[in-house]
Amino acid sequence: MDTLLDRTIRPRAFWHKLETHLPRRGLGRADSARGPDFYRTVWGEAADTLDLPVTDIGGQFFEIRCPGSVLRVCKNITSLDDGVTVAIAANKPLVHRLLADRGVPVPAHLACGYRNADAAWAFVRRRGQPCVVKPAEGTGGGTGITMDVSTRNGLVAAMGRAGSYCRDLVVEEQIPGDNYRLLYLDGTLIEALKRRPPRLLGDGTSTVRGLIAAHITRGADASPAGRTSGHSDRRIRRLLAQTGRVPDDVPAAGEPLRLRRVIDMDDRQDNESVTASVCAAIVDAGAAAAAAVGIRLAGVDVITPDRSVALDDAGGAVIEVNTGPGLHYHYMTAGEPTPVASLILRQLRDTAARPT
Secondary structure, three states: OOOHHHHHHHHHHHHHHHHHHOOOOOOOHHHHHHOHHHHHHHHHHHHHHOOOOEEEEEOOEEEEEEOOEEEEEEOOEEOOOOHHHHHHHHOHHHHHHHHHHOOOOOOOEEEEEOOOHHHHHHHHHHHOOOEEEEEOOOOOOOOOOEEEEOOHHHHHHHHHHHHOOOOEEEEEEOOOOEEEEEEEEOOEEEEEEEEOOOEEEOOOOOOHHHHHHHHHHHHHHHOOOOOOOOOOOHHHHHHHHHOOOOOOOOOOOOOEEEOOOOOOOOOHHHEEEOHHHOOHHHHHHHHHHHHHHOOOEEEEEEEEOOOOOOHHHHOOEEEEEEEOOOOHHHHOOOOOOOOHHHHHHHHHHHHHHOOO
């Protein structure tokens, strides 16, 4: 029999899935963070560059006609991957198993129910290091994820947060190292980004509260996707408390202030293109991960302390394989952005033109 908690979990998870995959209107910051106008612009400019016709079919959906095929697009979602593949990619325990079967390194993990704290705590204690708690499926962009879980009380709180999105959870060992997003189309690497958690630098006069407010305003004005970072939430307050900070503190000039551990809505300063310096073994591991799930346009998330050597040698792992990867990250970089939408369309066009 359903409990009250069971009945309150379902609507939240349902609406999060709906908001993640469908066009939204009038949803404030959540809508601007996905940047429908931004995606329309970059896909349209990419099509124009390659002289490919674009048709607006309404409701934020449009078609790009490539030789021999039609690509339908809505923001970052494309028709390249079918619904079954999207559903498989959303199931984190299943993805971990598919990758492990292909020999792709994944974090040690436990799949469990949101109420099974005893089993989850036993796993954390066996690992002897901080762990990550995630909803098993139905979310994206860092939603419901808690890092640095090392105490039973912290674990129970993290399971409650994740459980409000999905009754099935994954508890993973927390892989040390840097976070990378590898973007693939049909197994070919388009770009590799190094992604850092959002952070600020003190100026010696502004409070933590003031720095965050200025950062949010600046991000909304500067972002090509019209995105606001939305960092002034409970997760920031928890992180500030963990580091001994309060909103009225005044960090010294140049002192770094970490806003979050989870990488979700990072900004230009947080993204760096590192395609040329990622070793071939990591590129191959990412391609194998995408192939294991069956994704054509894939965003493969990797954590490793050393991108110059294979994941097994460095103690790194593939932590997620995403369909409908957010292309806006590749346009929000500290240096000159890579026109990944153009590269995707060019590869589709050139592949169709090859003799069979």
